[in-house]
Amino acid sequence: MSSYPHLLSPLRVGSLTLPHRVIMGSMHTGLEEVPGGEHELARFYVERVRGGAGLIVTGGISPNPEGAARRGGAHLSREDQLGPHRTVTDAVHGEGGLIALQLMHSGRYAMHEDAVAPSAIRAPINKVTPRELSTAEVERTVEDFANAAHLAQRAGYDGVEIMGSEGYLINEFLVAHTNERTDRYGGSDAARRRFATEIVRRVREATGPDFLIMYRLSALDLVPDAQQFAQVLELGREIEAAGASIINTGIGWHEARIPTIATSVPPAGFTWVSRALREHLSLPVAAVNRINTPEIGEAVIERGDADLVCLARPFLADPQFVAKARAQRPAEINTCIACNQACLDHTFSGRRMSCLVNPRAMREDELVLGPTRTAERIAVVGAGPAGLAFAEAAAQRGHRVTLFEEQPELGGQFQLALRIPGKEDYAHTVRYFSTRLAELGVTVRTGHTATAQDVAFADRVVVATGVTPRVPGIPGEDGPTVLGYKDVLAGAPVGERVAVVGGGGIGFDVAHFLTHDPHSDFYTEWGVDRSLEARGGLLAPAPSKPRRRVTLLQRSAGKPGARLGTTTGWIHRAELRMADVEFVTGVQYVRIDEQGVHVLSPAQRDASQTGDPDTEDRIERIIPANTVVLCAGQEPRAELARELAGENGERPVHVVGGAHVAAELDAKRAIREAVELAASLP
The missing domain is CATH 3.20.20.70 (Aldolase class I)
Structure with a gap:
């Protein structure tokens, strides 16, 4: 039935x-x-x-x-x-x-x-x-x-x-x-x-x-x-x-x-x-x-x-x-x-449509995962989006794949993303890949940090070890009030007054995570009339009281979150505005201490004045915070790839995903790159 x-x-x-x-x-x-x-x-x-x-x-x-x-x-x-x-x-x-x-x-x-x-x-x-x-x-x-x-x-x-x-x-x-x-x-x-x-x-x-x-x-x-x-x-x-x-x-x-x-x-x-x-x-x-x-x-x-x-x-x-x-x-x-x-x-933006979780969409004849001519033993290190996508695609082609992941669960950065309010559906992607790897007979070793010795058996190694948070180099960043974004999303205690260092996608996600009321109602928050009486279905937005006071700091002087998605960036900015998040742009970081974050920011100008925020006079300002969260970008984590590159012999070693390029945690690029690599193998 x-x-x-x-x-x-x-x-x-x-x-x-x-x-x-x-x-x-x-x-x-x-x-x-x-x-x-x-x-x-x-x-x-x-x-x-x-x-x-x-x-x-x-x-x-x-x-x-x-x-x-x-x-x-x-x-x-x-x-x-x-x-x-x-x-x-x-x-x-x-x-x-x-x-x-x-x-x-x-x-x-x-x-x-x-x-x-x-x-x-x-x-x-x-x-x-x-x-x-x-x-x-x-x-x-x-x-x-x-x-x-x-x-x-x-x-x-x-x-x-x-x-x-x-x-x-x-x-x-x-x-x-x-x-x-x-x-x-x-x-x-x-x-x-x-x-x-x-x-x-x-x-x-x-x-x-x-x-x-x-x-x-x-x-x-x-x-x-x-x-x-x-x-x-x-x-x-x-x-x-x-x-x-x-x-x-x-x-x-x-x-x-x-x-x-x-x-x-x-x-x-x-x-x-x-x-x-x-x-x-x-x-x-x-x-x-x-x-x-x-x-x-x-x-x-x-x-x-x-x-x-x-x-x-x-x-x-x-x-x-x-x-x-x-x-x-x-x-x-x-x-x-x-x-x-x-x-x-x-x-x-006038480009051909595709799909983040399925890069073969609209490329069905170009990105073909046909049977391999020579089945290889492939070690994949890292089970974030890139590692999972490569392991599935390579196994589908007939290669014998072993996947290593140091965390106890698969998913990498998606395990962090799915904790952001409104991004719970990212769990579906982790579920999909987990199911497919089991069906395809991929050997999965979680809770294990792979070494060069662990992958010695493989004919080919794919390093998908992801990223490590960038250390911005602000004096005082090692103080007791400072946390990394991974700590916050993992549940570390956070104060009532928070400064988020970094205005990219992670900074926005963390600010939303820290201010969102889990009991809020989407329709009330945004002003949708479920009674169908109001003209156009519109009511005045009635956001919940934010759980914390958050200030989001950004080095660049442009619009906060300027690199967010074309069709979703406005949503993320609106969510933070409804949560009374303060945006401070064009800052230079001075130090972090028990008072908060000391910054130099552009002096207030009359509306008729113009100037270059990089050269104009700046004033020192303290952003009060009892917790400071660092969301200052990422660096590729590719130590194993560098170690394997020094081996004697001709065993191929590939680096994909964040371990290759860490910019903006681009899962779209990471998954596409991984599937393209799998399709290119003999």
Whole structure:
């Protein structure tokens, strides 16, 4: 009997039978605009179909050129564009899968000079001010959606998803603060809904009764002066009447001040919204956001929050997500940890999407882990992300791997990361690798510091010994009030007044760890109205009282946490601001003593004055603290590698991960580097 009877049950939608309740959601991969990229894109989708994906939704394709996210971005408006799309649909259908094209007009989020919108109002996350569409242009855009859907049907797609949420063009028409029109597409709730409903109606007319139409409905805008839930429900009813087959739930605009998909969001954190929709609609409703395990998906369906779940990034992390759930092997799923580092961060910076925990994502043909020609005995020293990733990949290829780890448990820096509030999902990665190493027969020796003698048996040695915290060289840093970040995360006693030395990712994590109230409520803290009465779902944030007073110190004079993730850095800064953490930048450290940290910092200036913080006058300041935490970076820990490099003979010794480059504890680079090394072996 299946462990997931609801999640894996089929669902009839119009003329299609979906094999289960899991939709692979839309992700813009970066290949949509690459000439010839359709072949790699087809292979990416095919691997997911082979792993059990039923209905796949493509990355967003605009119905006309001005709706593309960037100049020259992907759009579908002419018959001569169908060839690459047929390459994709033929490949998916050849494996028995279903695929829908997402139609997405970027509206005021478009980053080019031809951007258009309901009104000429610039988005706060964009430098481009859009041009207001005329009434005739709005009507033409409706026809462009219908034309693109018809072309998608001719290209072999089983359906389309109409992107009506996340603050893109259709969503912009629905909200008063982005739609100041007075024609038939603005001025009243009914008029603002007209654009969305006309698009669905015309798409249905253009494609006939059997074509799948999924509409992504913004159920919770999370921006000021947005829709009330009663308006959202009315739109849902009109979209259903216009001919949609499925409602897919959208949560939040890209400019919203509330996290919606990052790791700090509770698992299935917004399915209560899809439930409220489902109670008033007849067509199937899909839930989204932070549904990353089959257990969570099963619970969502079972309790009636939705008819389907829509997962995007979990299929990056593991293309076999559904197959492993069906085979009742959930511990083998490489779970998405919602870090955003290789997926959304890449997308929003114009790079090809991939995955931190699965660097083969989007490189399926380039990064191949085929059977080895010569099985070697390989010693891997260090079981952090790099060591674990290499051991798994090498063993998968057929090498005989022995893994050494000096700590009693696997995981390395991930064991520290998973203790940070909101990063608990990092434990999934440790669980995945532990399960895989056992399946692959890797010999694991924990609680043992490997020596050159221990690895003498090996034909090849991989040193993945990680990092050691950098000693910043501040007078007094060896005093009784000073702790390292590892001590703090391991539970060392910390005072009520804390100075954190270092404004990088570790400094931010430690400051959050020290101030976070474990009993706080995500929705209260960030200001989300679970009663669905407030406009846009927004309330005033009501953060819990921080557990400690923390000051975060940074040598550079720039914005605190400037090197944090593109799509998550703002969240970490907001968390610390809500905890009343004080940021002091541009400091020079003088000494640490029982009073706290003595620093030289730039003198206060009049707002009209400018100057170079590295040369301007500085004043001495004492940062009061009864505990000082050093988060001043890391150094590679590669003593064993240096010792082995002095051996006589030709035995290969490789250094990967933090032991190779310690900058910013880059797990994305460490795992990718390790898998690439394993793939390159004979």
